Amino acid sequence: MASLKGKVIAITGAATGIGRATARILASRGATLSLCDINADQLQRTAESFQESSKNHLTTRVDVSKSDQVNSWIAATVDKFGKLDGAANIAGIGPRIKRLRELTDADYSLVNGVNATGVFYCLRAQLPRMNAGGSIVNCASVAGLGGSAGSAEYTASKHAVVGLTKVAAWEEKDIRVNAVAPGAVDTPLVGEMENRLGVKKEKFELKGAIQNRFADPDEIASVICFLLGEEAKFVTGAVWAVDGGWTTS
Numbered sequence: 001m002a003s004l005k006g007k008v009i010a011i012t013g014a015a016t017g018i019g020r021a022t023a024r025i026l027a028s029r030g031a032t033l034s035l036c037d038i039n040a041d042q043l044q045r046t047a048e049s050f051q052e053s054s055k056n057h058l059t060t061r062v063d064v065s066k067s068d069q070v071n072s073w074i075a076a077t078v079d080k081f082g083k084l085d086g087a088a089n090i091a092g093i094g095p096r097i098k099r100l101r102e103l104t105d106a107d108y109s110l111v112n113g114v115n116a117t118g119v120f121y122c123l124r125a126q127l128p129r130m131n132a133g134g135s136i137v138n139c140a141s142v143a144g145l146g147g148s149a150g151s152a153e154y155t156a157s158k159h160a161v162v163g164l165t166k167v168a169a170w171e172e173k174d175i176r177v178n179a180v181a182p183g184a185v186d187t188p189l190v191g192e193m194e195n196r197l198g199v200k201k202e203k204f205e206l207k208g209a210i211q212n213r214f215a216d217p218d219e220i221a222s223v224i225c226f227l228l229g230e231e232a233k234f235v236t237g238a239v240w241a242v243d244g245g246w247t248t249s
Helices: 019-028 040-048 067-081 105-115 117-129 152-171 188-197 217-228
Strands: 008-012 032-038 058-061 086-089 135-139 174-180 239-242
Touching: 008 067, 008 117, 019 040, 019 217, 032 040, 032 067, 040 058, 040 067, 058 067, 058 174, 067 105, 067 117, 086 117, 105 117, 105 152, 117 135, 117 152, 135 152, 135 217, 152 174, 152 239, 174 217, 217 239
Parallel strands: 008 032, 008 086, 032 058, 086 135, 135 174, 174 239
Antiparallel strands: none
């Protein structure tokens, strides 16, 4: 991939999983990064894992479901680096694994507050401050392309991400806006659901997928980085399924 030296890119959910993998690839390509996550300790570990000094980058604790925190983070990013060339909105939480009739108001509000409203807050803050020719990638899910039992609130949130992506692409002709739709990925999110709900990892793996396995976070991150780069300059308003063939059936 081409160098991203001189580019300033903001990443949410950068402490672990796909966000961390994306940050590490972008840093290796020379990008200057503004990283945020609700987990400040893990976020700092992400920055310290880069080969070059973490002092070249900005790390900020942000709850993306809080608009004031998102606005302050993006403003601080531009104040520090003088510009914004790209963003990867990856922060998200998983489903509560309940039937729709069992979901509480709190369940629905929590998941949509982070996954859907959080992406809205990020886009609203990023777009006015982004240079023409910039690129944004939002993290949706195969759940944003279909539906399955036990994930009503999560599916709704990821459909919203797909819709927001397409609207932003139409409205911002000078900024490319795309989304990725990962399938089963081996991230701490899956482990958290195992521990919290007692749901085994295999439940999240669709046996009908062409590649019947979990993806490594790097396999999703590499597509995000491609979409952020100049190699994808004719790609906008697209939703890329990175799912091992999950959505072909």
